[in-house]
Amino acid sequence: EPEVTQTPSHQVTQMGQEVILRCVPISNHLYFYWYRQILGQKVEFLVSFYNNEISEKSEIFDDQFSVERPDGSNFTLKIRSTKLEDSAMYFCASRERDSRLYGYTFGSGTRLTVV
Amino acid sequence: TQLLEQSPQFLSIQEGENLTVYCNSSSVFSSLQWYRQEPGEGPVLLVTVVTGGEVKKLKRLTFQFGDARKDSSLHITAAQPGDTGLYLCGTSGSRLTFGEGTQLTVNP
Structure with missing residues (x-):
């Protein structure tokens, strides 16, 4: 069964630091997404990406967030200056x-802790 | 953004019991997907329903889409501890939007 792979599985960072979360989507998939789930809360949409550009972003996805597909396989989410509430x-x-008609395949996630 | 309401929020039952969880919206779904999420993992797709009145079965799980496409239900027969998890419904327009989920615990 093809998988979406995310690294790292856990990341602890100091407030104000930049973090890059990495993802390898399924190879024949064309649409990519980032979601966030704060502990005890619902899974929330952040951004969708297609054809090397953002298709849609939520109100959560402000200027401190960015996404890119630097090569043919990786899809990254960068948080420029992390805040405690980004955990x-x-x-x-x-x-x-x-x-x-098509479902979404999710990775196992990266747990980000901002201290 | 379409709002989804799931009920109940929490459900704790004994192994072997049957259960039904619900997903409702005030507006029509173009399609609805059910996912299960286990602790520390991402949601895993169970089923997609698109036609009003549609019923789909996945082993002991039965998914029903309301005739008016505003509601859906998931029925589990003879629940097992392995069914424990967070059951999410989601509607896919330009983005996949989830409900709050039903946290199911099946006790041995």
Whole structure:
């Protein structure tokens, strides 16, 4: 079964530091996403990415966040200057087609702790 | 953004019991997906329903999509401890939006 791979699984960082979360989507998938889940809360959409550009972003995805696909396989989420409230599980997801018939495949997540 | 309400929020049952969880919206779903999330893991897709009145079965799990496509239910027969997890419904428009989920605990 193809998987979405995320690294690292855990990241602890000092407030104000930059972090890069990495994802390798499924190889034939064309649509990529980042979601966030603060402890005890719902899974929230951050951003979608297609054809090397952002398709849609939520109100959470402010100027301190950025995404890129630096090569043909990796998809990264950068948080420029982390805040305590950025502590959460971050999930990458990919999808083969942008169609209501297609499901999302999620990675196992990166647990980010900002101290 | 379409708002999804899931109920109950928490459910704790004994092994072998049956259960039903619900997902509702005030507006029509173009499609609905059910996911299960285990602690420390990402959501895993269980099923996609798109047609009003549709029923899909996945072993002991039965998914139903309401005729008006505003609600859906997930019924589990003879629940097992391995069914424990957070059950999420999600609607996929331009983005996948989740409900709060139902946290199911099946006790041996």
